[in-house]
Amino acid sequence: MKILITGGAGFLGQRLARELLKTQQKQIITELVLADIAPLRDAVLLADPRVRSVTGDLRQLLADGVMSGIEGVFHLAAAVSGECEADIDVGLHTNLDTTRALLDACRSLMQPPRLVFSSSLAVYGGNMPEVIADNTLPMPQNSYGTQKFICEQLIADYTRKGFLDGRSVRLPTVTVRPGKPNKAASGFMSGIIREPLAGVDTVCPVDPQTGVWITSPRFAVAGLIAAFNTPREQWGGRTAMNLPGLSVRVAEMIAALERCAGGGGAAVAARVRVQQDETISTIVGGWPWRFDPVRAGALGLRGPASMDDIVAEYIADYPAAVAVAAPTTDAP
Amino acid sequence: MKILITGGAGFLGQRLARELLKTQQKQIITELVLADIAPLRDAVLLADPRVRSVTGDLRQLLADGVMSGIEGVFHLAAAVSGECEADIDVGLHTNLDTTRALLDACRSLMQPPRLVFSSSLAVYGGNMPEVIADNTLPMPQNSYGTQKFICEQLIADYTRKGFLDGRSVRLPTVTVRPGKPNKAASGFMSGIIREPLAGVDTVCPVDPQTGVWITSPRFAVAGLIAAFNTPREQWGGRTAMNLPGLSVRVAEMIAALERCAGGGGAAVAARVRVQQDETISTIVGGWPWRFDPVRAGALGLRGPASMDDIVAEYIADYPAAVAVAAPTTDAP
Numbered sequence: 001m002k003i004l005i006t007g008g009a010g011f012l013g014q015r016l017a018r019e020l021l022k023t024q025q026k027q028i029i030t031e032l033v034l035a036d037i038a039p040l041r042d043a044v045l046l047a048d049p050r051v052r053s054v055t056g057d058l059r060q061l062l063a064d065g066v067m068s069g070i071e072g073v074f075h076l077a078a079a080v081s082g083e084c085e086a087d088i089d090v091g092l093h094t095n096l097d098t099t100r101a102l103l104d105a106c107r108s109l110m111q112p113p114r115l116v117f118s119s120s121l122a123v124y125g126g127n128m129p130e131v132i133a134d135n136t137l138p139m140p141q142n143s144y145g146t147q148k149f150i151c152e153q154l155i156a157d158y159t160r161k162g163f164l165d166g167r168s169v170r171l172p173t174v175t176v177r178p179g180k181p182n183k184a185a186s187g188f189m190s191g192i193i194r195e196p197l198a199g200v201d202t203v204c205p206v207d208p209q210t211g212v213w214i215t216s217p218r219f220a221v222a223g224l225i226a227a228f229n230t231p232r233e234q235w236g237g238r239t240a241m242n243l244p245g246l247s248v249r250v251a252e253m254i255a256a257l258e259r260c261a262g263g264g265g266a267a268v269a270a271r272v273r274v275q276q277d278e279t280i281s282t283i284v285g286g287w288p289w290r291f292d293p294v295r296a297g298a299l300g301l302r303g304p305a306s307m308d309d310i311v312a313e314y315i316a317d318y319p320a321a322v323a324v325a326a327p328t329t330d331a332p
Numbered sequence: 333m334k335i336l337i338t339g340g341a342g343f344l345g346q347r348l349a350r351e352l353l354k355t356q357q358k359q360i361i362t363e364l365v366l367a368d369i370a371p372l373r374d375a376v377l378l379a380d381p382r383v384r385s386v387t388g389d390l391r392q393l394l395a396d397g398v399m400s401g402i403e404g405v406f407h408l409a410a411a412v413s414g415e416c417e418a419d420i421d422v423g424l425h426t427n428l429d430t431t432r433a434l435l436d437a438c439r440s441l442m443q444p445p446r447l448v449f450s451s452s453l454a455v456y457g458g459n460m461p462e463v464i465a466d467n468t469l470p471m472p473q474n475s476y477g478t479q480k481f482i483c484e485q486l487i488a489d490y491t492r493k494g495f496l497d498g499r500s501v502r503l504p505t506v507t508v509r510p511g512k513p514n515k516a517a518s519g520f521m522s523g524i525i526r527e528p529l530a531g532v533d534t535v536c537p538v539d540p541q542t543g544v545w546i547t548s549p550r551f552a553v554a555g556l557i558a559a560f561n562t563p564r565e566q567w568g569g570r571t572a573m574n575l576p577g578l579s580v581r582v583a584e585m586i587a588a589l590e591r592c593a594g595g596g597g598a599a600v601a602a603r604v605r606v607q608q609d610e611t612i613s614t615i616v617g618g619w620p621w622r623f624d625p626v627r628a629g630a631l632g633l634r635g636p637a638s639m640d641d642i643v644a645e646y647i648a649d650y651p652a653a654v655a656v657a658a659p660t661t662d663a664p
Contacts, residue, residue: 138469139569140488146485146488150486153472153481154482156471156472157475157478161475
């Protein structure tokens with residue numbers, strides 16, 4: 001099977017690519033095309049003969065025929081929430097128009113490909129019930145969420161028409177992301193764990209009592225792959241599926257950091273300084289943080305059991321990024 | 333005030349234009365621009381010095397500056413459901429891309445205009461609760477409904493950003509429409525009343541036990557004008573509003589025709605022949621027909637009281653189109 005990952009050189013794209021290429025998946029992947037605006041730097045992926053990395057604007061790559069022979073797509077590429085809020089045209093171009101171009105490229109194939117679309121909890125906001133159900137009406141309160149929700153609708157209609165076999169999943173905020181901060185309004189949810197563990201001071205731009213809905217990279221990747229592998233009839237409907245996550249307050253994230261950072265935990269956690277940012281607080285504070293993802297649960301999907309597990313997973317997966325004392329817990 | 337109606341030469345656009353120009357509205361309308369792909373033929377409107385009719389593709393008209401000085405917009409222009417289902421590209425161009433161009437034209441104005449968008453009950457479908465509430469999740473089951481729902485999202489986000497003051501209303505099927513049949517899947521809901529009253533045989537393409545959610549032209553126009561005139565804070569939120577209507581089975585529509593058509597009513601109703609069309613039955617059968625439009629009700633909006641009222645309204649408003657015996661009831 002020939003698979004395309006858009007945003008394939010991004011953090012989640014690379015994690016997904018590595019997982020897809022693992023032994024148990026080997027027989028099905030003949031070629032894995034990683035398309036991204038940025039060049040692929042992951043040495044493991046670059047060394048794999050099945051991996052082909054293509055770099056450029058996705059619309060140009062599509063025009064250049066990147067979809068040729070593709071049977072499966074993971075569409076992760078997107079402008080992030082902070083960028084979209086700062087410049088609606090960037091979001092409309094990158095998230096809406098480019099997705100449409102991708103969907104039309106799928107449609108032009110002889111065999112309709114399977115497509116997994118990473119949508120987001122950011123579709124929700126505004127006056128919501130306390131717990132988000134699978135059929136809660138999204139009322140996006142930011143441009144990123146609006147654009148994601150619109151793409152969900154297009155994918156559902158293209159699926160109904162038989163142009164592709166689309167499955168949209170709404171990811172909780174994925175944390176802890178390695179590497180440098182990005183412009184996502186949710187970026188601090190990784191930063192407040194990652195930076196202190198690296199011995200770097202960082203800012204928490206929201207009230208620590210803010211509740212958030214998060215998942216770890218391992219669970220996010222597992223959810224994306226399950227969305228791809230689940231038979232259509234079992235998937236159930238064309239509406240986007242809320243993936244499971246963990247409901248946690250930011251203060252509890254910092255407390256878990258302290259617990260997981262070994263002997264010097266208190267000093268590590270002290271590297272987080274609260275300094276509220278109005279724009280970020282408004283965006284993140286508008287997102288719901290309690291969900292009841294029944295549909296995903298029925299497929300056997302689950303989220304991280306605790307914030308301690310999430311911190312431990314990061315320490316286990318990115319040991320080189322951890323400058324502090326040895327962790328006291330193992331990854332789940 | 334200078335107002336633009338897109339689809340202004342269409343049936344609903346002309347009705348809306350006439351109503352807006354009536355005495356009680358006179359002081360506020362300085363110019364009413366009716367933009368349409370088809371030329372305006374309404375003699376009353378053509379004779380009104382405040383009316384300016386412009387003909388052409390809306391995107392071209394926008395490029396030619398039709399929005400110059402506009403303070404209010406009623407966006408009614410759309411490819412209808414049957415067209416969109418037959419050719420998704422027609423719908424994406426006419427309903428999605430053209431609406432985006434309109435919204436961007438609004439955004440380019442110095443003063444953000446007020447905009448009323450006519451969305452549709454067609455956003456709903458699939459596995460729904462028996463009664464549609466204001467916050468029921470739309471899961472569009474046809475391309476027309478998908479495109480309308482997407483435009484609602486764009487308008488909500490543009491409103492949030494302050495580019496315009498948008499109010500989206502979801503109209504029940506408007507019946508009885510005068511004139512010739514169009515390609516809307518819902519077209520028969522007018523045809524089964526209009527054609528027999530004109531002495532013409534017609535086909536009902538769905539099971540007469542099918543339930544439908546309808547309103548009359550007068551109530552539809554009143555809803556659009558209320559959406560325009562209601563103060564923002566009273567309008568409540570940026571989510572599209574379900575307008576009130578009447579829940580009725582097709583068989584009851586035909587029975588009302590028989591009652592309202594005077595002495596020869598049975599012969600008039602006998603002009604309706606049931607011959608099911610699978611495409612139309614699928615689209616229309618997928619639409620809900622029981623609603624609880626609480627939000628609209630709180631603004632004092634209401635729908636027709638009965639099917640008899642709807643038939644009587646048509647007979648009163650379009651006497652020249654009625655070939656049969658004098659009606660037995662008056663318009664509401």
